[in-house]
Amino acid sequence: MFDLVWLIPLCPLIGSVINGLLGKKIKNETVIGGIAAGAVFCSFLVACGILFQLLSLPGEERVFQKTIFTWIQSGTFKADIGFLIDPLSATMLMIVTGVGFLIHLYSIGYMHGEEGFYRYFCYLNLFTFSMLCLVSGNNLLLMFIGWEGVGLCSYLLIGYYFHKKSAGDAGKKAFVMNRIGDFGFLLGVFTLFWYLGVNHNVWTINFVELAKNADLLVPGAVVTTVCLCFFLGATGKSAQIPLYTWLPDAMEGPTPVSALIHAATMVTAGVYMIARMNFIYIKSPTALLVIACVGAATALFAATIGTAQNDIKRVLAYSTVSQLGYMFLAMGVGAFTAGVFHLMTHAFFKACLFLGSGSVIHAMHHALHHEHSDADPQDMRNMGGLKSKMPITFLTFLVATIAIAGIPGFAGFFSKDEILWQAFANPHHGSANLVLWGCGAVAAGLTAFYMFRLVFMTFFGQTRLSEKAFHHLHESPWVITVPLVCLALLSLVGGWIGVPKILGDVLGGLPNYFEGYLEPVFAYSNAYVLHNVHGAHPSHAVEWGLMGTSVVIACAGIGLAAGLYLIAPSVPEKFVATFPVLHRAVYNKWYIDEIYDFVFVNPCKALGNFLWKGFDVVVIDGIVNGVAAVVRGFSGILRYVQTGFVHNYAFSMVIGVVVIVGVYLFR
Structure with a gap:
């Protein structure tokens, strides 16, 4: 069964493509929902077979890599489209496909009669595909592709009711806040790759190879930096302080989407990533303490x-x-x-x-x-x-x-x-x-x-x-x-x-x-x-x-x-009446969104408006339009030279000849 691991992400991808291209013509909700749910169920069956085969092996043999093809190769560096099977990835595959299938089945009844029914299941399958790539990829680059994929799909599904402004705003908020975290993820990848390559000539982003070379990761500032950069990515994807505010607003999407995001897919990505990179994190007590403090503070x-x-x-x-x-x-x-x-x-x-x-x-x-x-x-x-x-x-x-x-x-x-x-x-x-x-x-x-x-x-x-x-x-x-x-x-x-x-x-x-x-x-x-x-x-x-x-x-x-x-x-009402300020603060989520708007969002908007109206319109457009005005004025003068009359051209030629002869005779 290990050799069939590629089928696990492929099945939802096929379901997404079918519903995305043909769903509007199919129209039948049962068929559309059946294709989507059936695709995830097929992935679940393959994941079950892989889990049972994994359990039949001794602990030290429970690692398998399946390379589909080489994606990028440069010198000794190679990044594959490949999959990693071990107890951790098998667990995540079972969660994503098992719980994901139940959510797909539930969605057939819940979304009955909704406009864009086929579009919903196209996105839902694509979401599942992206998460399966994230948890089964055997290298950081393929994980990042899945990482970005679930971010895109969350934007599409949270903003599913795009005619509602609140839904569109929630989708954009999730997308932007996750991009902040993703920047940290990429910095972590680049720093880790540079550290191992320059110092130890180990140019790899493969998880198995990284684990084998874990002894080369000497505890210190660089390892801590790598861990904290990756953790910044995790705070965005898994909604931790300070990048957590997008997740409550994600409720604007359909309820099954909330279940998929909150339970089986996107928000678990950060936890999985740290677990996968445990051999790095264990060497940075500082990073561990930061993670523990942020987690405890977020929980409370x-x-x-x-x-x-x-x-x-x-x-x-x-x-x-x-x-x-x-x-x-x-x-x-x-x-x-x-x-x-x-x-x-x-x-x-x-x-x-x-x-x-x-x-x-x-x-x-x-x-x-x-x-x-x-x-x-x-x-x-x-x-x-x-x-x-x-x-x-x-x-x-x-x-x-x-x-x-x-x-x-x-x-x-x-x-x-x-x-x-x-x-x-x-x-x-x-x-x-x-x-x-x-x-x-x-x-x-x-x-x-x-x-x-x-x-x-x-x-x-x-x-x-x-x-x-x-x-x-x-x-x-x-x-x-x-x-x-x-x-x-x-x-x-x-x-x-x-x-x-x-x-x-x-x-x-x-x-x-x-x-x-x-x-x-x-x-x-x-x-x-x-x-x-x-x-x-x-x-x-x-x-x-x-x-x-x-x-x-x-x-x-x-x-x-x-x-x-x-x-x-009646006591809660009396409590609210007695402590209105406290209740209002908690009810309004401690005004964190308002603080973020004041400190970050509004200044960014003001800067953007200044760059638009003050710099782009005045300076950039002024230069471009000024050059155009000069050219237009100069050409306006020159256009009088081109009259279209032959006798004018002949007269000009005679004057030219006279001037040339005069220059040669009287110089």
Whole structure:
């Protein structure tokens, strides 16, 4: 199966080309959706076969490269169109194709009747193709092609409803902010290539070759610079401080797009890139500390914003930013396996949550349409009591919410608890560990609070719809609910492949399968830490204590949400009335967008207007138009010489002859 890895990105590309060129003529939504979903499903089947073959091999043999053709060759440097199969890339291929297929299937029902149906699935397949190139490419250049591809597709899909100004602005915002990060990515590639080539005559960007030459990367300023440049790219693609503000605005796109971006594709790219380059990052404690601090700050900061939002998709958007912060916190403390594990479990429950919110919005839209109401179908303040009308959506949404809250037994508990433990116990950051753990723990409590606030406002209590609108509420069709059930099951059981050792011992010696599976990918980093980084390792009692504390914090968040939105629903209004300035600041996202506009956007616009009106129009156009005016004036004089009369020309010739003869006679 390894030799067929090229089929994984090719199938969605073919689906994109077919729908892009012929979709308008096909017109049949079932055929268009079937082509797109079928293409991703074919990729999923090939990815499954590759995973099973990979698992059948010993750990040290789980690396395979498939070169399709040589793309660029200059001297000893060569960049191939080639694919890398190892436990990390196989995991990402399964996530992208598996969750991606469920989102494609869901989209067939959700996007029914939409104008540009074929265009949507063309973009969706192209998005999947780009992400598959990113995670399976065997070199930095091919990764960058996929990196740019998902950036382009995010622009197309976020701005899908291009007739809405807000959607167009959100698409442009995502595109521009990602370009800032991409500049850092390219600087990282160039610096790494120059450092290894000039100093060690190793001219390569191939991941396997880079890992083999990891010992040549001497810890110091250059390695730190490389790591921070790549991390700048990751902050853009994976929405971390300071380049996170595009992701909440990405809600302007269709809900399945949000699920694909937030769960299976684009925002996980930065996490994957750092995990892939772990052998470089492990040699820069400074870069690791920066990543850990940014991740912890993002997790906490975004969680505070999520507590005051009323748009159901916007709450989930800030939840994604916060959860990505957890993943970067894991990367920053050297817990690469834990970060990838949370990436996987997050894909399950976040896709379920976004698709569940789409099911709610779908039902609300139809109910409000029957009433001819202009109320916002995404505003939780217009909902309430939906669980009786939408039982499947409610149950699946509840399971995913419990998972993201970190309740024991569900997927999110295992991955999030492992990150919190590693943040506290890692040997890299000394006294900063307590602060990192504290930020993560508080963010966990806020996550449990705002997610159950969402559940209680949406599904519990008295409905805030009119009786007529509430009567028209109904459960979504099977094409929407089946993906929800599948993702809810994964949110329930997906974490059991990564049970922490301390908990596995209690459960009869249950091993951490995921850690053992990824061990070959992070073997160099683990060995480097073992021989070069030393720190006290807390006892099992401390680990049990921290695990219990995280569960108590999550339960406290759930209890607080229940108290405020079920038992005493009038208290939130009193709180807002008592602390209006604080609520307004949180509701307005701490005014970060306004600050960015004031500090960066508006000055850039002013500079652009000056260069346009002050320099381009006055100086550049003035010079061009001035030259044209001089030429025009000179030619205006000369044109009197050309009269078109023969006798004038003859007279001129006679005068010329007389002048010439006179010069020769009287000189």
